[in-house]
Amino acid sequence: MSALVSVDDVHVSYGEVAALRGISATVAEGEIVGVIGPNGAGKTTLVETISGFHDYTGNVGYRGQEVAGTSPSDLVAAGLVHCTESRDLFGYLSVEDNLELGAYRRRDDVAGRLEFVYDLFPTLADRSDQNARTMSGGEQQMLAIGRALMGDPDVLILDEPTLGLAPVILQDISAGLEAIRNSGVTILLAEQNVTFTMNHADRVYLLENGTIEREGDPEALQGDEYIRTAYLGE
Structure with missing residues (x-):
């Protein structure tokens, strides 16, 4: 698999x-890669840097091209x-207006992507005319993910998608994540919910204090005594 x-x-x-100190990482095509760690560890800074929101030293590449100097909007188009x-x-x-705005840089087959999002999260189809501010937190999270999918991503970055969600909504997000992967989208997941991340990545x-302290597949990390004690409550 090549690194996207x-x-x-x-x-x-x-x-x-x-905020970040000598971070090196890769996301290969077709993977779900998780970044876990406590609040303030640097997870959001890392994914925002990849998305073109921060100045940095070192190298950040997307499809082999340095992202420095590329606007977040142009990266969406790519x-x-x-x-x-924060969902924004x-x-x-x-x-539906929120969803259609997600396609502003990739206007081909908007109707097809809208159908995919509505199939993924039927609640959004049922409430297509409802104002976003009147929805529950979980419904707003579905909408935020759906709007991102309207950009027809090759790589989808999700920052804390399970934050504050009720268990029933968490199940919907979990099923949605697997459906997104099965559609061919590569996913970078920054998440405090370690169990959720281990189940999908x-x-x-x-990531702790701006540095990578551990890396590996979920099975290996779940066997790590430090992670079991500090993050899995064992």
Whole structure:
């Protein structure tokens, strides 16, 4: 499998505060790659850097091309789409209007992608005319993921998609994630929910204090005493 996303010795700072310190990682085509770690570890900074939101030193590549100097919008047009932790929905617009805005850089087959999203999350189809701000948190998360899919991603970055979700909604997101992978989309998942990540990812990076402390497949990491104690409550 070829690497769609590569990060090599990347450093990011906010003023004098180092957020990422020498991060190296890859995401290969067809994978779900998880990035776990506590709040403040640097997960969001990492995925935002890959998406073109931060200055950095080192190298970040998408399809073998350095992303420095490329706008987030241009990366979306190239197939790298980011669903943020804050969701960034347009609250006074309808579900369908929000979804269609997700296709603003990739206008081919919008109807087909809309059908895919509605099949993936039937709740959105049922509420297509409802304003986004009136939906529950879980429904808004489905909408945020659906809007990202409207960009026809080759790589979908999901930042904390399970944050604050009820268990029943978590099941819907979990099923959706597998359906997205089966459709051919590569996924980079930044997530505090370690169990959720281990259940879906092919490979996992543990990020702490801006550095990668562990990496490997879920089975190996679940056997790591530190991860079992610190993150899995065993």
